[in-house]
Amino acid sequence: MNSRPASVSVRSVDEYRAAIDELLRPLLTRPAETVALPRALGRRLAEDVRSPIDLPVFRNSAMDGYAVRSSAVVVAPVTLPLTGLVAAGDAGTTPLEPGSAVKVMTGAPLPPGADCVVPVEDTNTDEIVVTIERGRTAGEFVREAGTDVRAGDLIAAAGTTLEPRHIAALAAVGQATVSVTCRVRAAVLTTGDELVPAGSALRPGQIYNSNGIALAAALTANGAEVVSIAHSGDDPAQFRAKLSEATERAEVVFTSGGVSKGDFEVVKDVLEPMGGQFGTIAVQPGGPQGRTVVDGVPVLSFPGNPVSTMVSFEVFVRALLRAASGLPAVREYRLPLHNALARSPEGRRQFLRGKLLHSAEPDDVYRVPTAVEVVSGPGSHLVASMAAADVLIDVPAETTALAAGALVRVWSL
């Protein structure tokens, strides 16, 4: 058995990303679902919501006090008969008798005929009459109907990712439910006979399976709903069966492992005959990649190394997934490199783990990163650096070294 041929074509990151974008494009036009407002936090509104009502719904008192006609209190102090009380929640349809006062609570409807409210602080009463110590003019402490929101006003636009402030406004205009974009249903299928679950004892040759948990966390953090996390050994029949389970439930499936040039590349072995396209991308880490459509569902195959898997997700999938979920775009910016980069492989775009450095400005200014520090070596097995890094540093394929201070492109994690 001669080995497999070297990959037919080495593609650039941008070419491969464009191919993945094309494959996953249907995820960008997701159907909507109706959810109860309290469950809509963090979801993306699928349609404009306009207020069905005026706010305030009715003309009401801004204070606890006495509703009067302003013409009756021009000269103060003045004592008026107290003819009633309107509490919040009362219908408040009884008109104010001219020359009298009605006690009103904050938020209570103003009696027809009243045009201002005298705050309780400026009054004295024996419950039969009320003495107004200080007059008020028409409109004072009165909230007119519709002065905050008019029926038909836009409360939140389609595409808004719902934060507490939006939930509050939607609740105030009485929305019990909202139409939000469905989350992308994603499945993760890890492979490899050498992998054992966390919490087990390792036998010689075994390592912990971290990709299932890690990819699920990354998917969740980027707006997807993880519908299954499964693992298959290197047996093709087992892998095929687990893959079918995944494609039945998910709209996109991520596999890890089994994509390079070994003798037991279960993912490639099963998927290539099904039309899967496997090859090497000019990137480090994460070179070997595959994509297949199985039962109509896109299946993206990442290499098995934990760092390669995570970088593959971040470089090829995260931006589209965030767009599909209405999350803010991945932030990209340019920063000077804090430390020199002695070498970078020619012909392969490199994504290094990095950490932002900030100036030591006082806390009351917007914290702007001033530089980025490399925290990983070029290898793909540097798990330790994963936890320390908050950005990816994008080193172009043609770059072989970088001086300290060189401007590099940085992607937020």
Next chain:
Amino acid sequence: MNSRPASVSVRSVDEYRAAIDELLRPLLTRPAETVALPRALGRRLAEDVRSPIDLPVFRNSAMDGYAVRSSAVVVAPVTLPLTGLVAAGDAGTTPLEPGSAVKVMTGAPLPPGADCVVPVEDTNTDEIVVTIERGRTAGEFVREAGTDVRAGDLIAAAGTTLEPRHIAALAAVGQATVSVTCRVRAAVLTTGDELVPAGSALRPGQIYNSNGIALAAALTANGAEVVSIAHSGDDPAQFRAKLSEATERAEVVFTSGGVSKGDFEVVKDVLEPMGGQFGTIAVQPGGPQGRTVVDGVPVLSFPGNPVSTMVSFEVFVRALLRAASGLPAVREYRLPLHNALARSPEGRRQFLRGKLLHSAEPDDVYRVPTAVEVVSGPGSHLVASMAAADVLIDVPAETTALAAGALVRVWSL
């Protein structure tokens, strides 16, 4: 019945916030709980996690290829007998016979005696012998045990809010569970006869109850676990019963409504005799506030207006709650005001809803806000502006007007 006395003392925002901080301080030292790693996303690590293992766990191959002794491939091409195969997951304890080659898969243990790996691309084989086209030196394509992580290395420090990258690293070192800070259990109890649930038809004098949903969303977004959302009418017995249910389950209870100077202030009426301290804070919106300890549980009482409720939460509680949950601090900074502020009430610190304005710089630089625009009036009933605002603008009590361009303090929402 004369009305209640004007509030005994008007306190400043800072004084009241200090009192609330004092009351809620126990929330900052929360106990820990053990959760499965996949459920730990976004939680705060309660203790340092150190790796129990080396990573790589064992010396292994970085490539699919042939494990050889480098001294045997100094002169290439050279043909060596192929004496075995080690797949990932194999124990790989059989030593390499001198002058031979063993096929190894990526991640497979290196046979004792081998000191480098020749990638499959640089070889040819008939399965009996392998021809090495290009020699390699000792160490090439070999990952030594412990070069990534040493047993005992810190993987994530106590206090870390777990992001996917931390989850990935913790999974890679085999952590099945982690110890995380318990979330603050919070309950919301809204009050008011005039409130009806969203989705109902409004009768005259009624308005929608938005505070329950809105406060729950704000609590959730700031790291708390909302254990109940309840509503009480203005009946003291009903309020007392619902409050007991809340304090049984929660570590902090938020009430809305019933705190001002009307005749039916159920929250104040019930809680003041229980030792509750009610009064007016020199703030707009959100002046009337109360705090009580009921059955050992702090109960914070906000005014009922939806905007007042949300601003009360943001100004008095949010920072401490975020600290208790290990979330990043509320960002405060100074920005020039885009539009002039014609008037601000003297003697009351005002929190206006604002919207950040950004410069039109290209997208690849860090987006820094350049100014802030007021989107709300000074009233407390401006629900519409809530959805539009992404910051609070903090206008000092002594300020009565601000020119366009004046520097103001801004709190992120």
